[in-house]
Amino acid sequence: MSIQFYNSLKREKENFVPIEEGKVGLYTCGPTVYDFAHIGNFRTFMFEDLLKRWLTHLGYRVNHVMNITDVDDKTIKKASAEGISLLDLTTRYTDHFMIDLEWLKMLPANSYPKATNAIPKMIKLIERLLEKGFAYQERDGSVYFNIRSFPDYGRLTHIDIKAQKQGDRVSEDEYDKDAPQDFALWKGWKESDGNVGWDAPWGKGRPGWHIECSAMSSDALGDHFDIHCGGVDNMFPHHENEIAQSQCATGEPFVNVWLHSEFLMVDGGKMSKSLGNFYRISDLRELGFSPESIRYQLLAGHYRSKILFSLDKKHESERIVQRVSDFQLRLIENNADQFSVGLFPEAYSEFKNRMNNDLDTPRALATFFEFMKKINSKLDEQKISEMELGAAWEFLNVFDSIFGFIQSNDFEISQEIEEQLNKRNQARLNKNWAESDSIRKSLHKKGWIVEDTHDGQKIKKA
RNA sequence: GGCGUCGUACCCAAGUGGCUCAAGGGAGCAGUUUGCAAAACUGUCAUUCGCCGGUUCGAAUCCGGCCGACGCCUCCA
Numbered sequence: 001m002s003i004q005f006y007n008s009l010k011r012e013k014e015n016f017v018p019i020e021e022g023k024v025g026l027y028t029c030g031p032t033v034y035d036f037a038h039i040g041n042f043r044t045f046m047f048e049d050l051l052k053r054w055l056t057h058l059g060y061r062v063n064h065v066m067n068i069t070d071v072d073d074k075t076i077k078k079a080s081a082e083g084i085s086l087l088d089l090t091t092r093y094t095d096h097f098m099i100d101l102e103w104l105k106m107l108p109a110n111s112y113p114k115a116t117n118a119i120p121k122m123i124k125l126i127e128r129l130l131e132k133g134f135a136y137q138e139r140d141g142s143v144y145f146n147i148r149s150f151p152d153y154g155r156l157t158h159i160d161i162k163a164q165k166q167g168d169r170v171s172e173d174e175y176d177k178d179a180p181q182d183f184a185l186w187k188g189w190k191e192s193d194g195n196v197g198w199d200a201p202w203g204k205g206r207p208g209w210h211i212e213c214s215a216m217s218s219d220a221l222g223d224h225f226d227i228h229c230g231g232v233d234n235m236f237p238h239h240e241n242e243i244a245q246s247q248c249a250t251g252e253p254f255v256n257v258w259l260h261s262e263f264l265m266v267d268g269g270k271m272s273k274s275l276g277n278f279y280r281i282s283d284l285r286e287l288g289f290s291p292e293s294i295r296y297q298l299l300a301g302h303y304r305s306k307i308l309f310s311l312d313k314k315h316e317s318e319r320i321v322q323r324v325s326d327f328q329l330r331l332i333e334n335n336a337d338q339f340s341v342g343l344f345p346e347a348y349s350e351f352k353n354r355m356n357n358d359l360d361t362p363r364a365l366a367t368f369f370e371f372m373k374k375i376n377s378k379l380d381e382q383k384i385s386e387m388e389l390g391a392a393w394e395f396l397n398v399f400d401s402i403f404g405f406i407q408s409n410d411f412e413i414s415q416e417i418e419e420q421l422n423k424r425n426q427a428r429l430n431k432n433w434a435e436s437d438s439i440r441k442s443l444h445k446k447g448w449i450v451e452d453t454h455d456g457q458k459i460k461k462a
Numbered sequence: 463g464g465c466g467u468c469g470u471a472c473c474c475a476a477g478u479g480g481c482u483c484a485a486g487g488g489a490g491c492a493g494u495u496u497g498c499a500a501a502a503c504u505g506u507c508a509u510u511c512g513c514c515g516g517u518u519c520g521a522a523u524c525c526g527g528c529c530g531a532c533g534c535c536u537c538c539a
Contacts, residue, residue, distance in 0.1 A: 306467080316474070
């Protein structure tokens with residue numbers, strides 16, 4: 001069975017067929033670096049990371065491009081408010097973003113083009129749109145895209161332009177334009193822009209938001225590529241506008257598959273910076289969340305469903321991380337790694353089918369948990385073959401290469417802890433349970449969990 | 463007003479006409495194991511899928527209505 005995706009453009013699942021066999025061009029809308037990204041932003045980035053990992057596992061060579069929006073209203077406004085340069089501001093938050101990405105164990109994209117580095121490319125695109133009559137200039141130096149010149153406008157979001165209610169914001173727009181819904185390709189320089197601006201044939205200014213993605217995606221992946229992702233809120237107007245610009249400029253189809261991830265909710269509502277009800281990654285770190293437990297929370301629900309992020313789920317996600325991590329240790333203790341010969345257990349094909357079904361992570365997880373239970377059971381009864389152990393090892397490794405739930409067990413035991421363990425062992429041999437229990441308790445307070453097994457005591461980090 | 467999503471156990475969360483079904487996880491309870499714990503495993507945990515009608519031999523799954531929650535239409539993952 002080949003992989004199927006729910007293509008937002010067609011609103012149905014379809015088999016994925018790459019433009020070039022074995023390769024996938026993947027463009028994902030990245031952050032606007034005017035502030036810290038929050039956990040809701042990372043829900044989308046985590047989904048895109050999962051997608052890339054799964055495609056890679058299937059053998060595709062994925063070229064993943066994630067843009068960094070480093071010039072727009074918000075970045076300019078904030079830099080000006082802080083009295084620093086746009087570059088200083090965006091560099092700061094880009095750095096934070098990269099740190100968070102790495103902490104969450106997300107694989108880096110192949111490239112992170114910045115909008116400010118793609119201005120010439122954007123100008124070229126706009127020139128082409130002007131030449132072909134899809135865009136027009138205004139007296140203030142702005143350039144707008146004429147949406148009525150593109151009959152397919154609204155196809156992605158099924159929006160009928162004429163039926164739209166006009167918001168106050170639109171009619172009060174500070175820029176001149178022919179029709180309220182025409183969107184800016186280029187915004188003429190205004191005083192509030194300060195020293196932010198680039199020279200263009202139609203005057204100094206800065207790019208509109210949407211043009212950067214059209215420019216950078218075609219630059220990195222070609223005019224026509226495989227997959228474009230983003231959050232559902234980007235469907236309109238951002239992605240709709242991208243399609244309009246790109247297709248009108250190149251005359252070619254733009255993207256084959258559009259994938260959109262749903263929102264992450266908190267307190268029953270959308271988490272967003274403007275509402276102030278959000279968690280940054282640093283907030284969650286302070287609250288004691290591990291990257292693995294956050295990964296579980298973000299990946300346990302299907303990407304097209306709203307998920308609830310909750311501090312109450314911390315315990316649940318930690319239990320999962322612990323179970324899977326313990327499972328790995330148990331396999332290692334049984335030398336499973338030495339028995340692996342590249343064979344997978346039966347459960348793997350079910351897991352694969354479920355992942356191939358539009359990345360059905362909830363059911364894929366269910367498959368893995370059932371498998372884990374079965375193997376644990378066999379280990380308990382000591383009725384497991386070397387072949388089964390090897391296959392379990394293979395499956396576990398694939399599983400973790402996709403979900404990344406396993407917590408590293410590299411830790412050093414200090415001299416002091418070592419002494420405590422020896423003391424406890426001695427107490428146990430003397431059946432001095434009171435002392436043994438009290439040492440276990442005191443170690444627990446220091447962040448260590450001691451477990452007694454048939455092979456003696458074991459220590460791990462709490 | 464237009465477009466769209468969703469309502470499943472104490473909590474999270476799958477399933478979208480019949481087949482092995484209301485998956486899986488967390489919490490709880492009971493048990494195996496253990497000196498005791500922990501871990502692991504076993505059992506238990508929704509005759510029922512917001513409510514009311516309809517279609518059908520058969521619906522959580524399709525249709526209609528109602529109630530409720532949410533998103534987009536303006537920057538937003």
